[in-house]
Amino acid sequence: MTTATRRDILRAGAALGVLLMVRPARATPVEMRVAIEAFTKGAPVSSGKVDLVLPPLVENGNSVPVTVNVAHWMRPDDHVKAVALFNEKNPQPNVAIFHLSHRAGRATVSTRIRLGDSQKIVAIAQLSDGTFWSDEAEVIVTLPACAES
Amino acid sequence: MARTLINVPATAKRGEVVEIKALISHPMETGFRTGSDGALIPRDIIHRFACTYNGEEVFSADLFPAITANPFITFTTVAEESGEIALSWTDDQGNTQTETAKITVGQDPVE
Amino acid sequence: MTVRRSSLAAAVILLAGTALASDTDRRSGFDFMGPQTQAMQADDTANPGMLSVLDGEDLWNTPAGAANRSCADCHGDAATSMRGVATRYPSYDEKAKAPITLDQRILQCRADRQEAPPLAWESPDLLALSAYVAHQSRGLPVETGADPQLTPFIDQGRELFTQRQGQLDFSCADCHDANWGKRLGGAVIPQAHPTGYPIYRLEWQAMGSLQRRLRNCMAGVRAEPYGFGSPEHTELELFLMTRARGLPLETPGVRP
Numbered sequence: 303m304t305t306a307t308r309r310d311i312l313r314a315g316a317a318l319g320v321l322l323m324v325r326p327a328r329a330t331p332v333e334m335r336v337a338i339e340a341f342t343k344g345a346p347v348s349s350g351k352v353d354l355v356l357p358p359l360v361e362n363g364n365s366v367p368v369t370v371n372v373a374h375w376m377r378p379d380d381h382v383k384a385v386a387l388f389n390e391k392n393p394q395p396n397v398a399i400f401h402l403s404h405r406a407g408r409a410t411v412s413t414r415i416r417l418g419d420s421q422k423i424v425a426i427a428q429l430s431d432g433t434f435w436s437d438e439a440e441v442i443v444t445l446p447a448c449a450e451s
Numbered sequence: 452m453a454r455t456l457i458n459v460p461a462t463a464k465r466g467e468v469v470e471i472k473a474l475i476s477h478p479m480e481t482g483f484r485t486g487s488d489g490a491l492i493p494r495d496i497i498h499r500f501a502c503t504y505n506g507e508e509v510f511s512a513d514l515f516p517a518i519t520a521n522p523f524i525t526f527t528t529v530a531e532e533s534g535e536i537a538l539s540w541t542d543d544q545g546n547t548q549t550e551t552a553k554i555t556v557g558q559d560p561v562e
Numbered sequence: 563m564t565v566r567r568s569s570l571a572a573a574v575i576l577l578a579g580t581a582l583a584s585d586t587d588r589r590s591g592f593d594f595m596g597p598q599t600q601a602m603q604a605d606d607t608a609n610p611g612m613l614s615v616l617d618g619e620d621l622w623n624t625p626a627g628a629a630n631r632s633c634a635d636c637h638g639d640a641a642t643s644m645r646g647v648a649t650r651y652p653s654y655d656e657k658a659k660a661p662i663t664l665d666q667r668i669l670q671c672r673a674d675r676q677e678a679p680p681l682a683w684e685s686p687d688l689l690a691l692s693a694y695v696a697h698q699s700r701g702l703p704v705e706t707g708a709d710p711q712l713t714p715f716i717d718q719g720r721e722l723f724t725q726r727q728g729q730l731d732f733s734c735a736d737c738h739d740a741n742w743g744k745r746l747g748g749a750v751i752p753q754a755h756p757t758g759y760p761i762y763r764l765e766w767q768a769m770g771s772l773q774r775r776l777r778n779c780m781a782g783v784r785a786e787p788y789g790f791g792s793p794e795h796t797e798l799e800l801f802l803m804t805r806a807r808g809l810p811l812e813t814p815g816v817r818p
Contacts, residue, residue, distance in 0.1 A: 357598045361748065361818035362764035365519045367598045389517060393483045397517040400526070405509040407468035407529035414519040416481075444748020454617055458607040476613045478767075520767035521610045 611814025618694025627678025719801025728785030758815015
């Protein structure tokens with residue numbers, strides 16, 4: 303039995319690269335800003351309170367686990383009202399908008415998202431007092447080997 | 452009806468914050484992909500998801516094509532009284548589905 | 563597009579210093595995954611493969627075909643009757659005088675016992691039945707290959723595993739025996755133990771069989787993939803399962 307040399311493997315990797323699909327046009331940082339402004343109606347956004355949890359290195363961009371925690375109480379008169387997620391490079395900048403009431407008890411939401419490429423993700427929380435808070439994270443999306451052509 | 456996996460604790464203490472998880476079988480077709488014939492495959496995603504607790508909405512979400520196929524969503528709610536938690540969602544084809552779970556809330560409040 | 567391609571080329575960096583797979587250091591593909599993907603598999607309420615297992619449970623209990631019988635009509639509770647069954651597949655079939663896979667066994671029952679039209683390879687229903695049956699063996703060690711009648715077929719599978727193929731002239735062993743643990747593109751090369759099948763693969767955003775997974779590896783080295791249900795697939799699967807003997811089944815596995 304022969305053993306693959308480093309160069310052989312590199313060759314395989316390069317060939318696998320050619321098998322990648324053509325991806326559609328993507329959103330731009332400007333489009334993300336526009337989408338954020340549509341959510342905040344132009345109100346200022348402060349950083350803080352929000353904790354956006356994403357794996358720094360994801361194995362497949364088709365499914366990236368994301369959790370958002372907002373460190374703020376959930377009282378009937380003072381609570382987190384909404385949590386929105388935005389991305390820079392998918393075809394569309396919006397990911398999800400979660401609407402919460404004080405009955406959530408805690409402002410923690412999780413889901414799984416698609417990311418076509420390494421990029422910045424932004425989470426923004428809207429409080430019932432009308433203020434907006436945010437956190438962001440850079441995600442590195444690695445490519446699967448041996449995918450279907 | 453799409454296959455779903457809904458996780459709501461069967462019992463809780465009054466005032467306890469409980470976690471609700473939903474895993475829904477759905478292609479979440481983005482509308483940005485082309486089929487083998489080169490034509491764009493029409494978008495078909497669950498765009499709206501909501502949770503009611505004894506009829507009152509306690510959580511909802513607007514979803515976009517960046518949500519994965521077979522979406523998974525978790526959130527919390529305060530167990531206030533025994534009753535029914537209903538999760539419902541609507542996709543681009545207008546299909547709406549509702550799944551319900553019973554929750555029994557004990558008398559002793561959490562400290 | 564350009565960005566993606568060049569980032570892949572840059573990412574094909576082999577990490578040095580791994581040994582050959584020995585009997586004492588056999589690891590499931592699970593062990594090579596990141597913590598988030600492991601968590602997705604480990605939690606039944608978060609594992610998308612469980613949707614397919616639940617579909618399979620429904621199918622198990624639904625009468626089908628001219629015989630109008632359900633799997634349950636003959637086999638009863640799968641938790642008892644199917645426990646451990648998947649750990650022995652592919653197994654020797656007296657009629658075929660050759661090994662058959664679990665999917666082929668299910669298709670046999672569907673044709674001969676239910677007298678129902680065949681389910682297509684990779685169809686959601688076949689994957690669901692297969693996932694449901696294999697799930698009954700989750701946690702049990704693989705035992706495939708004990709039957710001496712299988713020996714020539716295992717040898718044939720080993721031959722396929724070690725022969726070079728494709729435009730890139732790679733054997734399966736070049737990657738999975740000699741270079742496991744190293745990175746290829748964004749992926750870590752696993753030891754190729756088929757312990758989680760059918761799996762929910764994030765790349766597919768769906769369930770798929772081991773044969774679909776192997777076809778991806780063959781396409782990766784620019785080889786003509788074997789057809790679904792072909793003897794080559796059965797022999798490769800038989801060899802891989804024999805090689806994985808002792809490792810616990812994980813169905814439904816989640817893989818990147």
